[in-house]
Amino acid sequence: MPTTIAKPPLTIRLCQPRGFCAGVDRAIQIVVLALKKYGAPVYVRHEIVHNRYVVEGLQNLGAVFIEELHEIPAEHRECPVVFSAHGVPKSVPADAEARNLFYLDATCPLVSKVHKQAMRHQRLGRHVLLIGHAGHPEVIGTMGQLPEGAVTLIESEADALTFMPADPTALGFVTQTTLSVEDTAGIIRTLQKRFPDLQASAAESICYATTNRQEAVKETAHGADLFLVVGAPNSSNSRRLVEVAERAGARMSLLVQRASEIPWERIGAIATLGLSAGASAPEIIVDEIIDAFRARFDVSVELAITATETADFPVMRVLRDVELTAADMAFVNGA
Known part of the structure; x- marks a missing residue:
């Protein structure tokens, strides 16, 4: 008779909050709404957010990513160009106006x-x-x-x-x-x-989402055999989460973009996994990684909730007349 080999048990401490913040959600929504209202192509200066999965998804919808405005062909100057959530120098909108371009600024509020x-x-x-x-x-x-x-x-x-x-x-x-x-x-x-006379800002500069995700990692990293952060190598907030996990007591902390990047040969025998995602990482990749561990371990998931986020940043007025379908909203929300 065939025998079933029991999988080793694994507890996943899943951080909440994690993943998309309100600024990222707004930026992706702006590109999707612009595509629905104006049609393809919609040009996007720089990655709208630092996540390859999101960028490729928007490319499939008709977005064209560029680094500088001069890359927009003359015949497409009437097409919208979106500025990324990271913000741009004042010279960029000035350049867009000089070129008679129609731009939408998706800078996080x-x-x-x-x-x-x-x-x-x-x-x-x-x-x-x-x-x-x-x-x-x-x-x-x-x-x-x-x-x-x-x-x-x-x-x-x-x-x-x-x-x-x-x-x-x-x-x-x-x-x-x-x-x-x-x-x-x-x-x-x-x-x-x-410099005792140094003046602080009128309000905290580090955003609520960054702070909340770091606090959640601190709460869950101690005693973890491995801590994974879903995010891109060029995502500042994701790299900071890896550092926070290491300082908070995780035995090993790694940044991965997809489940395919998990270095199984390095992990070895683990009993506790911490898991979070940077503010530009969609939830669908978190699910993908949990499924990858389920294939190898008998997984139980513990949700570690440290904050509840209710922020919602509206898009600019010119796009508010566009309706999003359920499929559009699933993409925007990273599902």
């Missing part, structure tokens, strides 16, 4: 808030310190709100220790929205110790 905070610092006569990572689209966009030389990028506590301002009494800071809360706090403490 919380990123736009950081732009306004930086401009407020400058309006009050302060040199702006931006805590963030060089080269990230959000950082490029925020620095591009002000004239050259008005913003100094601070990436680490080492930068905070060596920065020499022209006037130490006239400084204000903002932060990239997707940073590690703990790392950012250390940088701010160093700056405040050196």
Whole structure:
């Protein structure tokens, strides 16, 4: 008689909240609505969010991704172009207007808030310190709100220790929205110790979704044999979750984009898995990864709820007359 080999037991601690935030949901919705209203192609400057699955899904619907506006063919200048959720420098919409392009700005409202905070610092006569990572689209966009030389990028506590301002009494800071809360706090403490007159933003720069996802990971990582974060290598908030899991006590923490990237040979014998997803990772990939573990383990899932998110950012008025089908909404929501 054939015998069934019992699968080893595995507890998956599934973080909640995880995955899409309101800003990502809004950005994807804008592209889908634009395609339904204006037809293909709809051009998108930069990845709308940092997730290959989402980008490929939108390409299949008719979106065309570009890095710069000059890539739009002359015969398609009447087609909409969407700016990504990460935000853009002021020079980008100015360039679009100079080319007579119709653009839709999908910048996350919380990123736009950081732009306004930086401009407020400058309006009050302060040199702006931006805590963030060089080269990230959000950082490029925020620095591009002000004239050259008005913003100094601070990436680490080492930068905070060596920065020499022209006037130490006239400084204000903002932060990239997707940073590690703990790392950012250390940088701010160093700056405040050196410059007691340093002015904070009128509101917290790190967004609620980043903070909530990091807190959920902290709660579930301790004692986990493995912690997986679903997200792209160029997703800042996803990479921060990997770091948070390691600090919180996970034996191993890895970033994966799909179930096919799980390094089974490295995992070995595990009894507890922590699982979360960055703010630009769709839920369908979380389900895919759980199914991959079910094929190898006798899985039980424990939902670890640390916060409830109710934020909802409306799209721009010009797209509000378009109806989305149930299938459209499933895609927008990452299902």
